[in-house]
Amino acid sequence: MTIGKVGVLGCGLMGAGIAEVCAKAGHSTVIREVDKKFLEQGMARIEKSLGKAVDKGKLNAEERDEALSRISGTTELEPLADCDLVIEAIIESLQEKVETFAALDKTVQETALFASNTSSLTITQIAMATQRTERFVGLHFFNPVPVMKLVEVVRTLMTSDETMQRALDFVSGLGKEGVSCRDNSGFIVNRLLVPYLLDAIRALDEGVGSIEDIDKAMQLGCGYPMGPLTLLDFVGLDTTYYIANIMFEEYREKRFAPPPLLKQMVQAGRCGRKSGRGFYEYG
Numbered sequence: 001m002t003i004g005k006v007g008v009l010g011c012g013l014m015g016a017g018i019a020e021v022c023a024k025a026g027h028s029t030v031i032r033e034v035d036k037k038f039l040e041q042g043m044a045r046i047e048k049s050l051g052k053a054v055d056k057g058k059l060n061a062e063e064r065d066e067a068l069s070r071i072s073g074t075t076e077l078e079p080l081a082d083c084d085l086v087i088e089a090i091i092e093s094l095q096e097k098v099e100t101f102a103a104l105d106k107t108v109q110e111t112a113l114f115a116s117n118t119s120s121l122t123i124t125q126i127a128m129a130t131q132r133t134e135r136f137v138g139l140h141f142f143n144p145v146p147v148m149k150l151v152e153v154v155r156t157l158m159t160s161d162e163t164m165q166r167a168l169d170f171v172s173g174l175g176k177e178g179v180s181c182r183d184n185s186g187f188i189v190n191r192l193l194v195p196y197l198l199d200a201i202r203a204l205d206e207g208v209g210s211i212e213d214i215d216k217a218m219q220l221g222c223g224y225p226m227g228p229l230t231l232l233d234f235v236g237l238d239t240t241y242y243i244a245n246i247m248f249e250e251y252r253e254k255r256f257a258p259p260p261l262l263k264q265m266v267q268a269g270r271c272g273r274k275s276g277r278g279f280y281e282y283g
Contacts, residue, residue, distance in 0.1 A: 001111065003170045007032065007080035008087050009100060011042025011073070014117055015089035017145025020046050023070040024063070024146075025174045030080055031073045039073045046071065049146060077107045085170065087139055088126075089117040092242065097121070098129040105130040113163055115139040119190055120243040122250070123183045124156045133158040137167045140187060141176075151176045156183045185250035186243070194244055195255040197235075198262070200228035204279075205261045211279050229279040233272035241266045 005028045008019045015031065019042075022029045033039035050067060053059040059067075072079070080086055086108055090096055101114060108114075114136045116126050127136035138154025151171045155164055164180065171178035181188045200214055209217065215227020232240055241258050248256040265271075265278065272278030 001084070001166065003084040003113070003166065003173075004028065005030070005083045006085050006087065007083035007108070008089060009104075010088065010090040011039055011045075012089065013045075013143060014141060014145060016042045016045045016049070017143070018087055018089055018117065018141055019071055020049055020067070020146055021174050021176075023067040024050075024059075027070065029071050030083065031071065032077060032080060033073065033075060036075055039075060043071070043073055053146070077104055080104065081107050081109060083108055083112055085113045085115065087115045087117060089141075092118060092120065094121055094125060097126050101126060102129040105132065111135075113137065113166060115167065117141055119187075120185055120246040122156075122185055123154050124158075127156055127158065134160040135163050137163055138183065138187070139167065139171070140189075142189075149175075149177050150189070151178050152187045152189060153178045153180050154183050154187055155180060185247045190243060190247070194240070194247060197228050197232055197240060198244060198255070198257070198259055200232070201259045201262050204229065205259060233278035233280055233282075236272050236274055237262060237278050238266045238271040 006022045008015050008029060008031045011031045011033045019029050019031050031039065031042065033042060047068065050059065050064045054061055054064050086104060088097060088100065090100060097116060114130060114132060116123055116138055117140055118126065118138065119140055123136065123138040127133045130136060136156065137159055138152065140152035140154065142148035142150050153164065153167050153171060168178045179188060184191065186194060203209065203214055204211060211229050215229050218224050218227045241262050244256055244258040269275055270277045273282050276282050
């Protein structure tokens with residue numbers, strides 16, 4: 001069964017990006033937000049992103065207009081009833097996700113696939129809120145969604161072979177590269193990335209090197225496009241702190257434990273680019 005209509009829950013940074021790539025790939029896409037204000041902000045974000053793509057020559061004006069024509073918005077669940085796939089990209093709260101999917105399960109056609117874009121929670125605990133656990137996967141996109149090629153396709157113990165194949169085919173149809181991974185907190189990327197970022201903070205706190213020298217060492221020594229402390233500012237220190245706490249709760253290993261310096265910076269409101277100051281200052 002091919003996937004035609006796609007529903008996206010949430011129109012924040014990730015949800016808007018997911019909706020954009022779905023529409024560009026030819027899917028009729030409906031975005032659901034809880035508040036009209038957030039929906040309008042998200043739609044404006046999509047229009048701006050597509051406009052930039054035209055300016056850079058990645059799309060022409062006709063392709064932009066066609067993509068926009070495939071996107072609709074709603075604050076209700078009913079318009080998602082005939083979707084073939086619904087991707088959730090709401091707040092990273094287990095309770096919110098569980099409640100949303102439980103309501104959605106009663107609304108959307110039985111053959112539809114459900115997916116969560118969570119970056120730290122396990123897919124299993126979310127899927128158990130529904131009666132379609134065999135048709136539930138993780139589709140973890142990366143920010144910025146229109147640019148980043150990777151999608152982690154996460155399989156639980158209950159996910160069927162057919163569901164995994166449909167999900168992988170869908171990702172490929174978006175022009176993305178899908179990697180299959182088992183359902184565990186952090187999946188592949190964050191399981192490897194988060195300890196690296198936390199170690200960089202520990203190295204700074206222990207006086208191993210300055211902020212600039214730690215970043216420069218990893219850029220020039222390992223060929224990374226940006227150093228770990230710059231990356232932390234880009235991702236958001238509050239986001240990293242939240243994810244690290246969830247992963248530490250899951251694994252109980254020191255490498256996932258947030259360092260005190262990270263906690264103090266978040267408490268001080270120094271969350272990175274979004275707040276104007278993290279390890280670096282941003283005008």
